[in-house]
């Protein structure tokens with residue numbers, strides 16, 4: 001038996017451990033064995049040293065009498081760095097309210113992983129694609145496990161399965177079997193005509209605003225548009241958001257938006273705050289109850305094109321809306337989604353659907369007025385595709401529109417609306433770069449900062465859709481660009497979101513010219529919302545009277 005002494009550089013010398021390496025027949029085997037012993041997540045990054053000299057073969061190690069030093073990616077193992085905080089509040093005032101700007105500053109100061117604590121909760125953040133991949137791959141090292149440090153903890157709901165539940169919960173497996181087929185590429189295509197109708201139904205309102213010469217608040221109207229569409233497709237409900245210019249927002253999206261805003265507050269104010277029997281925690285409880293009752297009502301009244309049960313994939317293509325699908329879809333054993341999961345899962349998917357898409361649509365409108373030339377290029381592509389005001393835009397059509405595709409991709413890179421998704425360490429472990437993480441630590445993959453990481457993206461601040469044509473970007477590592485996260489717990493609504501955004505842009509840009517309000521197109525993000533959405537963004541729309549001629553290549 002070949003037992004050798006190993007120690008982690010960075011730990012005290014008397015921490016050396018005896019490891020039996022007799023099974024190792026190659027240097028890579030040895031790294032695997034030692035990696036497994038110390039929970040070094042990526043053993044390929046291990047370096048061995050004997051008497052301060054790097055060893056790259058097995059033989060000197062099997063022959064060594066003395067202890068063998070271990071480094072990870074050339075680093076000693078180390079605690080994750082971060083700013084020291086104040087008593088009780090921790091780093092709160094260092095991070096908020098401008099969390100995007102301040103976290104960027106912290107990445108610049110501390111490197112690809114740092115930690116902060118707010119009101120007693122500690123989170124770790126990364127902008128590194130390799131660490132993102134590790135965190136998002138459900139494994140013995142990481143899982144979506146919503147513990148008290150996790151930002152979703154105040155609204156955790158195991159029955160929902162998706163989004164607000166732990167991967168290890170049986171509810172996630174059940175809901176994740178039934179819900180994704182309803183939002184798969186084919187299923188979503190069959191909702192394209194509904195998406196067209198939703199956006200054309202908004203035209204009388206934008207026409208009237210044009211006639212009045214009024215600028216409008218982009219987020220407010222995009223929230224109406226996207227939540228109205230989600231209401232139709234998910235719940236089979238008509239929210240009447242474009243019945244008039246001032247039609248109020250339906251109570252359901254209003255309640256979900258409020259719930260998210262309160263959750264942001266609760267998750268940053270500390271555990272004690274969420275236990276108050278009054279104020280925000282009470283409001284959160286009431287909102288949850290209200291939304292629950294409303295969705296339960298939709299389940300009872302949702303319009304259906306039939307009554308028979310259908311196998312999952314069939315149901316996804318034949319259903320009138322997602323609730324209709326969920327009440328009729330059966331798995332291969334003839335079983336349905338349990339009723340107890342249905343309401344919670346629908347609430348979560350509905351909320352996840354419109355809060356994100358309203359932000360994305362708002363940023364897409366922002367780009368039309370803020371980034372010169374974009375509107376003209378997009379319109380030209382539509383004209384070249386021979387779209388007219390009457391065209392019912394289909395998934396097949398938008399697949400032929402590369403400018404539209406890269407405009408949306410680049411917008412999701414620079415202005416990504418998403419939650420900062422968190423994953424929990426399932427064991428004490430050592431990350432690439434030698435960072436030590438304790439079991440239970442929550443690692444947030446900072447999507448905005450990953451997409452703005454200069455080690456990954458050239459001139460990351462520059463909005464440049466044409467970068468998507470370059471070999472560098474085409475051949476990128478898959479976790480360098482992850483607006484919908486990655487792995488088993490990634491977004492299941494991305495087909496929906498992208499098709500909706502493309503259809504809406506085609507219809508809106510073909511019909512209207514967008515102009516900024518004021519001298520400069522400026523939009524600030526809302527630091528108090530859990531998603532990244534613009535506030536104070538006003539634009540004017542003018543009905544187009546003339547369209548460009550088709551370009552030479554399209555004739």
Ligand code: HEM
Pocket residue numbers: 161162163164176183348349350352353354356357360417418419420421422483484485488489490491492493494496497
């Ligand atoms: C621009 C639009 C969207 C963005 C940027 C986005 C982003 C994301 C991200 C980052 C996650 C992972 C969250 C986490 O790991 O904690 C997620 C999950 C999820 N998204 Fe989306 N999403 C979008 C649209 C939608 C739409 C339209 C729907 C539904 C109609 C939807 C439904 C979901 C659901 C149900 C999950 C949870 C999946 C699970 O837990 O397994 N999303 N989304």
